[in-house]
Amino acid sequence: MRFCLRGLMLVGLIGVVSLNLVGCGTGSGPIPVKGKVLLDGKPLPDASISFVPQQEGRQATGTTDAEGQFVLSTIDPRDGAMPGKYKVTISQNLPVEETPTGLSADEAMLAAAKAAAKPKAKSSGPQLPEDYTRLDRTPLSQEIPAAGDVVFDIKSK
Numbered sequence: 001m002r003f004c005l006r007g008l009m010l011v012g013l014i015g016v017v018s019l020n021l022v023g024c025g026t027g028s029g030p031i032p033v034k035g036k037v038l039l040d041g042k043p044l045p046d047a048s049i050s051f052v053p054q055q056e057g058r059q060a061t062g063t064t065d066a067e068g069q070f071v072l073s074t075i076d077p078r079d080g081a082m083p084g085k086y087k088v089t090i091s092q093n094l095p096v097e098e099t100p101t102g103l104s105a106d107e108a109m110l111a112a113a114k115a116a117a118k119p120k121a122k123s124s125g126p127q128l129p130e131d132y133t134r135l136d137r138t139p140l141s142q143e144i145p146a147a148g149d150v151v152f153d154i155k156s157k
Contacts, residue, residue, distance in 0.1 A: 002048045002058065032071075032080040034069065035151055036068045036150075037154070039126055039152075041153065045068060046098045047068075048093060049065070050089045051086040053086055057084050059074070060082070061073060087135055087138055088140035088142055090133065090140070127156070128154065
């Protein structure tokens with residue numbers, strides 16, 4: 001009887017320790033990150049921003065609103081970014097010309113070919129330099145957690 005009681009106590013103790021170990025992970029999830037993108041001191045609307053981890057991890061992304069403000073998402077919308085160091089890329093979302101609906105397949109192919117032959121639309125105003133759009137050239141980096149809101153003030157020239 002004594003042996004059984006000690007055995008049960010040992011099994012119970014192992015179970016409690018196992019449950020504690022399972023619950024003691026790093027517990028680090030995404031940290032809320034918001035910020036603003038400026039181009040020549042003015043808000044950059046409708047731009048995509050990507051935080052690419054410099055080591056292992058998940059990428060976080062966002063899109064700027066009319067005031068150049070963004071909120072990052074990693075797993076769920078607007079949940080932030082995982083702790084760590086990131087390279088940051090930003091690209092302008094240029095307006096896309098829509099093709100008319102109700103076209104036959106041949107007409108749709110012809111319209112697509114004509115659109116592809118046209119020079120690409122440029123937004124009015126200053127353009128974001130290409131270096132900021134490329135991961136291998138971007139000078140932007142950010143560590144998360146950040147001390148306050150993240151602000152990127154980019155110069156077009």
